[in-house]
Every structure is written in C-alpha cells, then in structure tokens.
Amino acid sequence: MSEAVERQWVRPDSVTLEQVCPVEVRMLPGGYVIGATARADCEFDAAGRRSVEAAVRKAEPxxxxxxxxxxxxxxxxxxxxxxxxxxSDASVAPRKRGADSAVPDESRR
Structure with a gap:
C-alpha cells in the first residue's frame, strides 16, 4: 500500500525535507478509498496536506x-x-526505506 501511494505523491516545494504528515485512510474491501484526511498533527502546510490526500486517492484501488x-x-x-x-538507483538496488519522496509507515487503529 505504501509503495502505491509513494509513486503518486509529488512533494510541493512548500513542504520541507523531514517534515511528517500522518494521513488517515478509510477504505472498503478491494482497496477502494472512501476518504483520506491529513491528521491534526501533520507538519505540512495546506498545499502539502492536499498533495498527500490526493496521492492516496490517485493510487486507488x-x-x-x-x-x-x-x-x-x-x-x-x-x-x-x-x-x-x-x-537508476531504483532499478539497480532494492528500495530502502526513506529513499523516496515519502515514507509512509502503516499503523493500524
């Protein structure tokens, strides 16, 4: 799931490196997204929040x-x-955590 969303996210210039944004994803069986909301503790600005929420929806299912x-x-x-x-790094070596534009950690609630 993380990789599918990572491929869709384009970090806006306003989001500085190392900022963190938890996004709550609500979905149906089959992987269909019914909602993606940046949580209150998200460090991104409004554009950054919208970008990660959109990336989740774009990665659907x-x-x-x-x-x-x-x-x-x-x-x-x-x-x-x-x-x-x-x-070129992605095609030669296995992907390392944190090597991409986003590093989603999947936590279950």
Missing part, C-alpha cells in the same frame, strides 16, 4: 488481493518528506 486477512478499514500512513531517489 490500493493493494488488496492477497492481503484480505490483514485488511483494516482505517489505516494511518505517515509521510516523511524526502528527496526522490534517482531512477
């Missing part, structure tokens, strides 16, 4: 097949603003 047993209707993704890794 989120991965579901094969994950039915651990499916939760509400999850919290924690975005940490990072620089994007060069494209």
């Amino acid at each position: 989120l991965p579901y097949a094969g994950f039915e047993s651990v499916f939760r209707r509400v999850v919290v993704l924690r975005f940490r603003a990072r620089d994007k890794a060069p494209a």
